[in-house]
Amino acid sequence: MSRRCTRRLGTRMWRRGANLDGDVANFVETEQLLEYEGFRCSFLQIRGSIPLLWEQIVDLSYKPQLNIINLEDLPKIVERHFQDLSQRYGHIMALDLTDQHSDEGTLNKGYASQMEKLQSVRYESFDFHLHCGNSNLDNLSILYDEISEDFEKQGYFLVDNEGHLLNEQKGVVRSNCIDCLDRTNVTQSFLAWKSLNIQLQQIEVSPSSDSSSMLVEEYDKFKNLWINHGDEISLEYAGTAALKRDLLRYGKQTFGGLVTDGVSALSRYYLNNFQDGLRQDAIDLVSGRCSGSSNQCSLSQITGSESLPLLPVASALLIGGLTFTSFTLNQVGRNAQQFVFSVVCAGLTAGMLALVKTNGRQFCSRPRLCGLL
Helix, strand or coil, rough: CCCCCCCCCCCCCCCCEEEECCCCCEEEEEEEECCCCCCCEEEEEECCCCCCEEEEEECCCCCCEEEECCCCCCHHHHHHHHHHHHHHHEEEEEEECCCCCCHHHHHHHHHHHCCCCCCCHHHHHHCCCHCCCCCHHHHHHHHHHHHHHHHHCCCCCCEEECCEECCCCEEEEEEECCCHHHHHHHHHHHHHHHHHHHHHHHHHHCCCCCCEEEEEEEEHEEEHHHHHHHHHHHHHHHCCCCHHHHHCCCCCCHHHHHHHHHHHHHHHHHHHHHHHHHHHHHHHHCCCCHHHHHCCCCCCHHHHHCCCCCHHHHHHHHHHHHHHHHHHHHHHHHCCHHHHHHHHHHHHHHHHHHHHCCCCHHHHCCCCCCCCC
């Protein structure tokens, strides 16, 4: 069961990081429930975007450049975020699954430097792609070995068949990757299975710390629950099903899974660049964050000022240029004039491509009603 926070609702590329109040994008509280012969168990986890001020403005590139906004109040914003979490959940363990290189590495280092100032929160960085890749899900045990003591201290909620409180959860793990979708879902399911095994041991259903071999049918149900759960969260935030679903189902990536992930990744690219701006405006209106009478923009401006009509024109010119260049190249052998003409066509096509790339943001759908923060 998952509950999405409404303080910073939005789409994948238009709602990143935190706002000035410390509310983060894609913040979801997930509760795993177990009932067995009157015993009732609950295990809570949370996920949310890295609580810095950062953005990734779509510009037709597959991975837009990540930009961190450095303000003097940034430490207060991070502190405000974790104070709010501590008041609601108790002890917080912040688990950062981002890469430690390239743009993600810059964000990872910025997050780590801010977390050094918060002594009350445990911060753990784990490069998921480096350790697990597409086929080494067992390497999550490296992470668990690091956090197991604090993880088990946080515990879970448990009452017996007479309603007596046996255990109480004293804290939560806060997981994130860049999108808080695919890597986060795999890791949360791993931790949920670890907690479930401890619960089953306490109520004397399983004598083993890993009951997957004993409870085969139940383990399959568990995996399907988490796969479907990840898909639902991903559909709301990114518009497609989650990636890395095979890691949950089989513990490794399959060829069919790679094809499915590729299709989902292309779908995300299209939606992020050409649909999500208008979708973000709709979310802001429905959630009450902006009204149609806002001074920032009127409803008529949303549709009237979109630059999407430029896209078909640019696409037609590029395709036409490539086609004409290919046709003229086939005729090059006939005379030198044809060769020069082919070079000119190729140059014009390359120039048009460079122009589109340089002005990529002008061809993308972007929200009109509210600012990024």
